[in-house]
Amino acid sequence: MTSTPPVSFDDVREAAARLRGVAHRTPVLTSRTLNALIGAEVFIKCENFQRIGAFKFRGAYNAAAQLPPEQLAKGIAAYSSGNHAQAAALAARELGTTAVILMPEDAPRSKLEATAGYGADIVTYDRYTQDRTALGEALAADRGLALIPPYDHPHVIAGQGTAALELFEETGALDALVVPVGGGGLIAGSATTAKALHLGIQVIGVEPEAGDDTKRSLECGERVTVPVPRTIADGQAPPTPGEITFAINQRLVDAIALVSDEEVVHAMRFAFERLKIVLEPSGASALAALMAGRVDSPPRRIGVIASGGNIDVRRFTELVRPCLTSAA
Amino acid sequence: MTSTPPVSFDDVREAAARLRGVAHRTPVLTSRTLNALIGAEVFIKCENFQRIGAFKFRGAYNAAAQLPPEQLAKGIAAYSSGNHAQAAALAARELGTTAVILMPEDAPRSKLEATAGYGADIVTYDRYTQDRTALGEALAADRGLALIPPYDHPHVIAGQGTAALELFEETGALDALVVPVGGGGLIAGSATTAKALHLGIQVIGVEPEAGDDTKRSLECGERVTVPVPRTIADGQAPPTPGEITFAINQRLVDAIALVSDEEVVHAMRFAFERLKIVLEPSGASALAALMAGRVDSPPRRIGVIASGGNIDVRRFTELVRPCLTSAA
Numbered sequence: 001m002t003s004t005p006p007v008s009f010d011d012v013r014e015a016a017a018r019l020r021g022v023a024h025r026t027p028v029l030t031s032r033t034l035n036a037l038i039g040a041e042v043f044i045k046c047e048n049f050q051r052i053g054a055f056k057f058r059g060a061y062n063a064a065a066q067l068p069p070e071q072l073a074k075g076i077a078a079y080s081s082g083n084h085a086q087a088a089a090l091a092a093r094e095l096g097t098t099a100v101i102l103m104p105e106d107a108p109r110s111k112l113e114a115t116a117g118y119g120a121d122i123v124t125y126d127r128y129t130q131d132r133t134a135l136g137e138a139l140a141a142d143r144g145l146a147l148i149p150p151y152d153h154p155h156v157i158a159g160q161g162t163a164a165l166e167l168f169e170e171t172g173a174l175d176a177l178v179v180p181v182g183g184g185g186l187i188a189g190s191a192t193t194a195k196a197l198h199l200g201i202q203v204i205g206v207e208p209e210a211g212d213d214t215k216r217s218l219e220c221g222e223r224v225t226v227p228v229p230r231t232i233a234d235g236q237a238p239p240t241p242g243e244i245t246f247a248i249n250q251r252l253v254d255a256i257a258l259v260s261d262e263e264v265v266h267a268m269r270f271a272f273e274r275l276k277i278v279l280e281p282s283g284a285s286a287l288a289a290l291m292a293g294r295v296d297s298p299p300r301r302i303g304v305i306a307s308g309g310n311i312d313v314r315r316f317t318e319l320v321r322p323c324l325t326s327a328a
Numbered sequence: 329m330t331s332t333p334p335v336s337f338d339d340v341r342e343a344a345a346r347l348r349g350v351a352h353r354t355p356v357l358t359s360r361t362l363n364a365l366i367g368a369e370v371f372i373k374c375e376n377f378q379r380i381g382a383f384k385f386r387g388a389y390n391a392a393a394q395l396p397p398e399q400l401a402k403g404i405a406a407y408s409s410g411n412h413a414q415a416a417a418l419a420a421r422e423l424g425t426t427a428v429i430l431m432p433e434d435a436p437r438s439k440l441e442a443t444a445g446y447g448a449d450i451v452t453y454d455r456y457t458q459d460r461t462a463l464g465e466a467l468a469a470d471r472g473l474a475l476i477p478p479y480d481h482p483h484v485i486a487g488q489g490t491a492a493l494e495l496f497e498e499t500g501a502l503d504a505l506v507v508p509v510g511g512g513g514l515i516a517g518s519a520t521t522a523k524a525l526h527l528g529i530q531v532i533g534v535e536p537e538a539g540d541d542t543k544r545s546l547e548c549g550e551r552v553t554v555p556v557p558r559t560i561a562d563g564q565a566p567p568t569p570g571e572i573t574f575a576i577n578q579r580l581v582d583a584i585a586l587v588s589d590e591e592v593v594h595a596m597r598f599a600f601e602r603l604k605i606v607l608e609p610s611g612a613s614a615l616a617a618l619m620a621g622r623v624d625s626p627p628r629r630i631g632v633i634a635s636g637g638n639i640d641v642r643r644f645t646e647l648v649r650p651c652l653t654s655a656a
Contacts, residue, residue: 049604276605
């Protein structure tokens with residue numbers, strides 16, 4: 001453990017200044033129905049309303065904006081099958097440069113089109129036979145591009161921490177903050193912010209049952225790799241924590257709760273019918289943990305990050321249909 | 329035409345003061361994608377996030393709160409198969425009194441349960457053989473209750489006008505305001521506010537093609553009744569304009585646009601996938617009119633009222649499924 005953390009609260013504050021007028025300041029929703037259900041006051045930070053539909057834009061933009069001008073002019077690169085692809089593409093456009101995004105050739109057409117729609121060049125690969133990390137690094141090196149990683153970079157982490165900062169600016173002190181965990185960038189940034197502002201706050205991560213790599217890693221005291229998780233929460237698929245994110249989370253995260261796919265679908269449906277918002281599975285997982293009683297003795301005032309809403313109607317219908325049938 | 333309008337802008341301002349801390353101040357959403365599509369700056373007032381999931385709470389509460397204390401103590405009554413039932417039930421609870429709500433016996437169970445959940449007594453009737461207006465009036469008279477009508481009352485209209493007031497407080501002057509029309513209460517209140525604040529603003533109502541009673545009535549210069557409309561927009565089903573609402577709308581509304589059910593479903597899907605919000609059909613109709621090009625030469629800055637989001641996942645899926653199949 002080092003005495004200088006890789007990301008400080010000042011880094012988050014500087015990221016917030018950089019993002020002002022570029023990222024949305026997303027609304028915080030409350031629901032009396034939800035509060036009654038949980039027996040607590042719950043504040044939902046709605047990053048599904050963020051640009052590109054998820055928090056990822058914060059980190060990608062904060063990282064790209066800090067590149068030296070001559071590097072930025074050459075362009076950036078990223079690899080992602082999900083929200084980070086659109087985030088990097090939009091960050092490049094906002095900064096007046098170009099992006100090359102490496103995406104699996106069988107990525108949903110809507111995501112390929114959305115990424116191309118932000119002006120990025122798409123390079124596809126076969127995810128069953130090719131290693132995206134090696135490909136991405138080779139691509140960036142060949143073309144002289146700066147690679148913006150999806151989570152394991154201090155500037156990305158600091159950017160992701162700005163969502164929690166905005167939340168606290170609206171709510172004041174909270175007893176707990178519940179945050180989805182994929183590669184760990186969002187929770188590392190959130191925990192950095194939370195513990196700097198409110199010493200006693202509990203920071204609770206949420207992983208899918210099938211992808212509990214961060215929980216296991218925290219228990220073991222070192223990074224553990226699990227089999228590629230079979231879960232509907234595709235934003236939480238990384239099978240191992242990032243190196244920098246894990247170092248931060250080991251110090252600042254108090255507990256990890258696990259949720260089943262069924263609990264996530266239940267929360268997505270509740271968000272639709274009662275909160276009137278659309279959440280993708282990963283975006284609903286923190287809410288799901290709370291609703292399913294996976295957070296022990298929930299404290300009085302709880303913040304929840306609803307991290308994204310990128311799901312099309314077709315997929316939403318497929319996921320929720322079984323639970324409709326069983327209720328019929 | 330009378331020189332003293334039944335609802336003044338002062339009435340709306342007083343309603344806003346009454347609703348402060350009781351109704352939600354709902355967010356105003358913007359979307360760069362939508363702006364590019366329409367070629368204008370669009371501001372969506374999200375009344376789907378209002379208490380009970382629709383704007384109706386504003387008017388019901390504003391009316392109930394102005395009853396004489398001894399009348400209020402005896403309780404209120406309302407008839408509705410939709411959002412006004414829940415609105416009146418919640419208004420009664422908030423004011424510490426009781427509500428009796430007359431609802432069709434075949435109303436969706438979720439709506440019956442939600443209304444009962446606010447503590448109201450439900451009385452059911454057969455909508456094929458019984459006249460709800462006569463029944464409602466008899467019920468109120470028998471039990472000494474004050475009947476809160478769904479739209480045709482100055483206090484209800486003034487309450488509905490507070491949504492537009494909040495919108496203008498955030499956006500400043502707009503060139504046009506697009507508002508769904510059912511019985512005409514929301515648009516009458518909105519137009520009262522809009523024309524008081526911004527003389528040159530165009531106020532445009534939106535009706536389903538099958539339920540164009542207000543459009544026809546404005547053309548004829550008198551209230552016209554159309555056959556009970558077959559439309560998915562069940563919040564816009566009244567076959568004839570209200571008496572008070574029509575008098576106001578005749579003076580203040582500039583145009584009525586019509587939308588098809590298909591255009592409404594398209595807007596609901598856009599709201600889901602791009603705006604990440606849930607809108608019921610009536611709640612999406614103003615957005616639909618704009619998206620379908622039903623508003624002639626759209627002006628530069630446009631306000632849109634998204635009036636409600638009360639639709640369950642099952643019904644949403646039924647409505648959107650055909651358009652998924654055709655896109656497959």
